[in-house]
Amino acid sequence: MHVVVNAAMSADGKLSTREREQVAISGPDDFDRVDALRAESDAVMVGVGTVLADDPSLTVDDDARRERRRNAGKPENPARIVADSRIRTPTDARVLDDRAETYLLTSEAAPQDFVAEITESGAEVIAAGDQRVDLAAALAELESRGIDRLMVEGGGEIIFSLFEAELVDELSVFVGPTVIGGWKAPTLADGDGFVDDFPELSLRDVDGVDDGVLIRWDVC
Numbered sequence: 064m065h066v067v068v069n070a071a072m073s074a075d076g077k078l079s080t081r082e083r084e085q086v087a088i089s090g091p092d093d094f095d096r097v098d099a100l101r102a103e104s105d106a107v108m109v110g111v112g113t114v115l116a117d118d119p120s121l122t123v124d125d126d127a128r129r130e131r132r133r134n135a136g137k138p139e140n141p142a143r144i145v146a147d148s149r150i151r152t153p154t155d156a157r158v159l160d161d162r163a164e165t166y167l168l169t170s171e172a173a174p175q176d177f178v179a180e181i182t183e184s185g186a187e188v189i190a191a192g193d194q195r196v197d198l199a200a201a202l203a204e205l206e207s208r209g210i211d212r213l214m215v216e217g218g219g220e221i222i223f224s225l226f227e228a229e230l231v232d233e234l235s236v237f238v239g240p241t242v243i244g245g246w247k248a249p250t251l252a253d254g255d256g257f258v259d260d261f262p263e264l265s266l267r268d269v270d271g272v273d274d275g276v277l278i279r280w281d282v283c
Protein backbone atom coordinates (compact mmCIF):
# COMPACT_ATOMS: atom_id res chain seq x y z
CA MET A 64 0.00 0.00 0.00
CA HIS A 65 1.20 3.51 -0.83
CA VAL A 66 0.29 6.07 1.86
CA VAL A 67 0.26 9.80 1.08
CA VAL A 68 -0.34 12.27 3.91
CA ASN A 69 -1.70 15.63 2.74
CA ALA A 70 -2.47 18.62 4.93
CA ALA A 71 -2.60 22.40 4.89
CA MET A 72 -0.97 24.39 7.66
CA SER A 73 -0.58 28.06 8.47
CA ALA A 74 2.83 29.72 8.16
CA ASP A 75 3.28 28.93 11.89
CA GLY A 76 2.50 25.21 11.44
CA LYS A 77 -1.10 25.00 12.70
CA LEU A 78 -3.85 22.90 11.09
CA SER A 79 -6.70 24.86 12.69
CA THR A 80 -7.48 27.09 15.67
CA ARG A 81 -7.20 26.36 19.39
CA GLU A 82 -10.99 25.89 19.27
CA ARG A 83 -10.38 23.15 16.64
CA GLU A 84 -12.58 24.93 14.16
CA GLN A 85 -11.91 24.25 10.51
CA VAL A 86 -9.95 27.00 8.73
CA ALA A 87 -9.66 27.29 4.92
CA ILE A 88 -5.88 27.56 4.72
CA SER A 89 -5.67 26.35 1.12
CA GLY A 90 -6.66 28.63 -1.75
CA PRO A 91 -8.64 27.53 -4.85
CA ASP A 92 -5.68 25.99 -6.68
CA ASP A 93 -4.61 23.95 -3.68
CA PHE A 94 -8.16 22.75 -3.00
CA ASP A 95 -8.32 21.70 -6.67
CA ARG A 96 -5.01 19.78 -6.30
CA VAL A 97 -6.43 18.05 -3.20
CA ASP A 98 -9.56 17.11 -5.17
CA ALA A 99 -7.35 15.57 -7.90
CA LEU A 100 -5.36 13.67 -5.26
CA ARG A 101 -8.60 12.29 -3.79
CA ALA A 102 -9.71 11.21 -7.28
CA GLU A 103 -6.42 9.32 -7.78
CA SER A 104 -6.76 7.47 -4.46
CA ASP A 105 -8.55 4.25 -3.56
CA ALA A 106 -9.44 5.67 -0.15
CA VAL A 107 -9.23 8.84 1.93
CA MET A 108 -8.61 8.53 5.67
CA VAL A 109 -9.01 10.82 8.70
CA GLY A 110 -9.07 10.36 12.47
CA VAL A 111 -12.34 10.71 14.36
CA GLY A 112 -11.08 14.06 15.74
CA THR A 113 -11.40 15.48 12.24
CA VAL A 114 -14.87 14.00 11.77
CA LEU A 115 -16.01 15.57 15.06
CA ALA A 116 -14.40 18.94 14.25
CA ASP A 117 -15.11 19.33 10.53
CA ASP A 118 -17.82 16.82 9.56
CA PRO A 119 -16.06 16.36 6.17
CA SER A 120 -17.54 14.51 3.21
CA LEU A 121 -14.15 13.38 1.80
CA THR A 122 -15.66 12.97 -1.69
CA VAL A 123 -14.48 14.22 -5.10
CA ASP A 124 -16.02 17.60 -6.01
CA ASP A 125 -15.22 17.77 -9.70
CA ASP A 126 -17.81 16.05 -11.97
CA ALA A 127 -15.25 15.22 -14.69
CA ARG A 128 -12.95 13.51 -12.18
CA ARG A 129 -15.82 11.40 -10.84
CA GLU A 130 -16.80 10.48 -14.41
CA ARG A 131 -13.22 9.45 -15.22
CA ARG A 132 -13.27 7.16 -12.19
CA ARG A 133 -16.57 5.61 -13.35
CA ASN A 134 -15.19 5.12 -16.87
CA ALA A 135 -12.21 3.33 -15.36
CA GLY A 136 -14.61 0.91 -13.63
CA LYS A 137 -14.07 2.43 -10.18
CA PRO A 138 -16.64 3.77 -7.71
CA GLU A 139 -17.15 7.49 -8.43
CA ASN A 140 -15.66 8.40 -5.05
CA PRO A 141 -12.80 6.75 -3.17
CA ALA A 142 -13.70 4.85 -0.01
CA ARG A 143 -13.67 6.84 3.24
CA ILE A 144 -11.86 5.58 6.30
CA VAL A 145 -12.17 6.85 9.86
CA ALA A 146 -9.82 5.71 12.65
CA ASP A 147 -12.27 5.62 15.54
CA SER A 148 -11.31 3.21 18.36
CA ARG A 149 -14.52 3.52 20.39
CA ILE A 150 -16.96 4.71 17.71
CA ARG A 151 -17.41 8.39 18.41
CA THR A 152 -18.48 9.08 14.82
CA PRO A 153 -22.06 10.46 14.97
CA THR A 154 -24.55 8.38 12.98
CA ASP A 155 -25.52 11.51 10.98
CA ALA A 156 -21.90 12.32 10.01
CA ARG A 157 -21.38 13.17 6.33
CA VAL A 158 -18.81 10.38 5.97
CA LEU A 159 -21.67 7.92 6.47
CA ASP A 160 -23.79 9.19 3.57
CA ASP A 161 -24.29 6.98 0.54
CA ARG A 162 -21.87 8.80 -1.78
CA ALA A 163 -19.02 6.39 -1.03
CA GLU A 164 -18.13 3.25 0.84
CA THR A 165 -17.02 3.93 4.44
CA TYR A 166 -14.82 1.87 6.74
CA LEU A 167 -14.55 2.54 10.47
CA LEU A 168 -11.30 1.28 11.95
CA THR A 169 -12.11 0.42 15.55
CA SER A 170 -10.58 -1.46 18.50
CA GLU A 171 -11.81 -4.28 20.72
CA ALA A 172 -12.85 -1.50 23.17
CA ALA A 173 -15.67 -0.36 20.88
CA PRO A 174 -19.05 -1.08 22.53
CA GLN A 175 -20.92 -3.80 20.61
CA ASP A 176 -24.16 -1.80 20.50
CA PHE A 177 -22.25 1.08 18.83
CA VAL A 178 -20.83 -1.41 16.30
CA ALA A 179 -24.35 -2.55 15.45
CA GLU A 180 -25.64 1.03 15.20
CA ILE A 181 -22.82 2.28 12.96
CA THR A 182 -23.07 -0.80 10.73
CA GLU A 183 -26.78 -0.03 10.38
CA SER A 184 -25.79 3.51 9.35
CA GLY A 185 -23.85 2.10 6.40
CA ALA A 186 -20.25 1.75 7.59
CA GLU A 187 -18.17 -1.39 7.52
CA VAL A 188 -16.32 -1.96 10.80
CA ILE A 189 -12.75 -3.31 10.86
CA ALA A 190 -11.56 -4.02 14.41
CA ALA A 191 -7.79 -3.96 14.99
CA GLY A 192 -6.09 -3.34 18.35
CA ASP A 193 -7.16 -3.66 21.99
CA GLN A 194 -7.77 -0.09 23.18
CA ARG A 195 -6.75 1.96 20.15
CA VAL A 196 -6.66 1.23 16.45
CA ASP A 197 -3.59 -0.82 15.51
CA LEU A 198 -2.86 1.10 12.33
CA ALA A 199 -0.44 -1.43 10.80
CA ALA A 200 -2.95 -4.27 11.19
CA ALA A 201 -5.87 -2.13 10.00
CA LEU A 202 -4.03 -0.92 6.89
CA ALA A 203 -2.99 -4.51 6.08
CA GLU A 204 -6.66 -5.50 6.27
CA LEU A 205 -7.63 -2.61 3.98
CA GLU A 206 -4.93 -3.65 1.51
CA SER A 207 -6.40 -7.14 1.40
CA ARG A 208 -9.67 -5.47 0.35
CA GLY A 209 -8.02 -3.79 -2.65
CA ILE A 210 -6.98 -0.43 -1.18
CA ASP A 211 -3.53 0.15 -2.64
CA ARG A 212 -3.33 3.94 -2.71
CA LEU A 213 -4.35 5.65 0.53
CA MET A 214 -4.57 9.42 1.03
CA VAL A 215 -4.58 10.64 4.65
CA GLU A 216 -6.09 14.08 5.28
CA GLY A 217 -5.37 14.43 8.98
CA GLY A 218 -5.61 15.50 11.63
CA GLY A 219 -2.43 15.88 13.62
CA GLU A 220 -2.93 12.97 16.00
CA ILE A 221 -3.49 10.32 13.34
CA ILE A 222 -0.68 11.74 11.18
CA PHE A 223 1.76 11.40 14.11
CA SER A 224 0.68 7.79 14.75
CA LEU A 225 1.11 6.87 11.09
CA PHE A 226 4.66 8.29 11.13
CA GLU A 227 5.36 6.53 14.43
CA ALA A 228 4.25 3.22 12.89
CA GLU A 229 6.43 3.92 9.82
CA LEU A 230 3.44 3.68 7.50
CA VAL A 231 3.85 6.94 5.54
CA ASP A 232 5.44 6.98 2.08
CA GLU A 233 4.84 10.59 1.02
CA LEU A 234 4.06 13.89 2.75
CA SER A 235 2.50 16.89 0.95
CA VAL A 236 2.09 20.08 2.94
CA PHE A 237 0.55 23.28 1.71
CA VAL A 238 1.89 26.17 3.81
CA GLY A 239 -0.68 28.95 3.58
CA PRO A 240 -0.39 32.71 3.90
CA THR A 241 -1.79 33.10 7.40
CA VAL A 242 -0.82 32.84 11.07
CA ILE A 243 -3.11 30.98 13.50
CA GLY A 244 -1.04 30.65 16.66
CA GLY A 245 -2.01 29.11 19.98
CA TRP A 246 -0.30 26.52 22.21
CA LYS A 247 -3.28 24.23 21.88
CA ALA A 248 -3.95 24.61 18.17
CA PRO A 249 -3.41 21.30 16.30
CA THR A 250 -0.20 20.96 14.31
CA LEU A 251 0.80 18.65 11.48
CA ALA A 252 1.98 15.93 13.89
CA ASP A 253 0.66 15.95 17.47
CA GLY A 254 0.31 12.86 19.68
CA ASP A 255 3.28 12.22 22.01
CA GLY A 256 5.86 13.55 19.54
CA PHE A 257 9.28 12.06 18.82
CA VAL A 258 12.32 12.57 21.06
CA ASP A 259 14.68 10.59 18.82
CA ASP A 260 14.53 8.41 15.70
CA PHE A 261 12.82 11.27 13.88
CA PRO A 262 11.35 10.29 10.51
CA GLU A 263 13.62 11.46 7.70
CA LEU A 264 12.17 13.16 4.66
CA SER A 265 13.69 13.60 1.23
CA LEU A 266 12.59 16.70 -0.66
CA ARG A 267 10.82 15.90 -3.91
CA ASP A 268 9.68 19.37 -5.03
CA VAL A 269 8.51 22.80 -3.94
CA ASP A 270 5.97 24.92 -5.84
CA GLY A 271 4.29 28.26 -5.30
CA VAL A 272 0.52 27.60 -5.14
CA ASP A 273 -2.08 30.31 -4.48
CA ASP A 274 -0.29 32.67 -2.05
CA GLY A 275 1.47 29.81 -0.32
CA VAL A 276 3.92 27.00 -0.95
CA LEU A 277 3.34 23.32 -1.64
CA ILE A 278 6.16 21.12 -0.33
CA ARG A 279 6.33 17.44 -1.20
CA TRP A 280 8.65 14.97 0.50
CA ASP A 281 9.25 11.23 0.18
CA VAL A 282 9.71 9.45 3.48
CA CYS A 283 13.13 7.75 3.55
Ligand SMILES: NC(=O)C1=CN([C@@H]2O[C@H](COP(=O)(O)OP(=O)(O)OC[C@H]3O[C@@H](n4cnc5c(N)ncnc54)[C@H](OP(=O)(O)O)[C@@H]3O)[C@@H](O)[C@H]2O)C=CC1
Binds near residue numbers: 085110146196222249
Ligand atom coordinates in the same frame (compact mmCIF):
# COMPACT_ATOMS: atom_id res chain seq x y z
N1 LIG B 1 -5.61 21.91 7.73
C1 LIG B 1 -5.74 20.62 7.46
O1 LIG B 1 -5.23 20.13 6.43
C2 LIG B 1 -6.51 19.75 8.38
C3 LIG B 1 -6.95 20.22 9.59
N2 LIG B 1 -7.58 19.39 10.47
C4 LIG B 1 -7.94 19.90 11.79
O2 LIG B 1 -7.31 19.07 12.76
C5 LIG B 1 -8.13 18.97 13.92
C6 LIG B 1 -8.38 17.53 14.25
O3 LIG B 1 -7.15 16.92 14.55
P1 LIG B 1 -7.00 15.85 15.71
O4 LIG B 1 -7.82 16.30 16.87
O5 LIG B 1 -5.57 15.58 15.89
O6 LIG B 1 -7.80 14.61 15.13
P2 LIG B 1 -7.49 13.35 14.22
O7 LIG B 1 -8.32 13.48 13.01
O8 LIG B 1 -6.04 13.08 14.07
O9 LIG B 1 -8.18 12.21 15.08
C7 LIG B 1 -7.57 11.81 16.29
C8 LIG B 1 -8.35 10.69 16.89
O10 LIG B 1 -8.23 9.52 16.07
C9 LIG B 1 -8.46 8.40 16.90
N3 LIG B 1 -7.49 7.34 16.68
C10 LIG B 1 -7.79 6.04 16.50
N4 LIG B 1 -6.70 5.31 16.42
C11 LIG B 1 -5.66 6.16 16.53
C12 LIG B 1 -4.26 5.97 16.54
N5 LIG B 1 -3.70 4.75 16.39
N6 LIG B 1 -3.47 7.04 16.71
C13 LIG B 1 -4.01 8.28 16.85
N7 LIG B 1 -5.34 8.52 16.86
C14 LIG B 1 -6.15 7.45 16.69
C15 LIG B 1 -8.32 8.87 18.36
O11 LIG B 1 -9.59 8.88 18.95
P3 LIG B 1 -10.06 7.52 19.68
O12 LIG B 1 -9.01 7.21 20.72
O13 LIG B 1 -11.39 7.83 20.21
O14 LIG B 1 -10.07 6.50 18.60
C16 LIG B 1 -7.81 10.28 18.23
O15 LIG B 1 -8.24 11.14 19.25
C17 LIG B 1 -9.40 19.74 13.61
O16 LIG B 1 -9.29 21.01 14.20
C18 LIG B 1 -9.40 19.85 12.09
O17 LIG B 1 -10.07 21.02 11.67
C19 LIG B 1 -7.83 18.09 10.16
C20 LIG B 1 -7.44 17.59 8.96
C21 LIG B 1 -6.72 18.37 7.99
Ligand SMILES: Nc1nc(O)c(N)c(N[C@@H]2O[C@H](COP(=O)(O)O)[C@@H](O)[C@H]2O)n1
Binds near residue numbers: 117
Ligand atom coordinates in the same frame (compact mmCIF):
# COMPACT_ATOMS: atom_id res chain seq x y z
N1 LIG C 1 -6.18 20.59 1.96
C1 LIG C 1 -6.85 21.22 2.94
N2 LIG C 1 -6.77 22.56 3.06
C2 LIG C 1 -7.40 23.17 4.06
O1 LIG C 1 -7.28 24.50 4.16
C3 LIG C 1 -8.18 22.45 4.97
N3 LIG C 1 -8.85 23.10 5.98
C4 LIG C 1 -8.27 21.06 4.79
N4 LIG C 1 -9.02 20.32 5.62
C5 LIG C 1 -9.31 18.93 5.33
O2 LIG C 1 -10.34 18.81 4.36
C6 LIG C 1 -11.46 18.17 4.95
C7 LIG C 1 -12.76 18.76 4.44
O3 LIG C 1 -13.20 17.91 3.45
P1 LIG C 1 -14.58 18.12 2.64
O4 LIG C 1 -14.35 19.28 1.72
O5 LIG C 1 -15.67 18.37 3.61
O6 LIG C 1 -14.74 16.87 1.90
C8 LIG C 1 -11.29 18.42 6.42
O7 LIG C 1 -11.96 17.54 7.21
C9 LIG C 1 -9.79 18.24 6.56
O8 LIG C 1 -9.43 16.89 6.52
N5 LIG C 1 -7.59 20.46 3.77
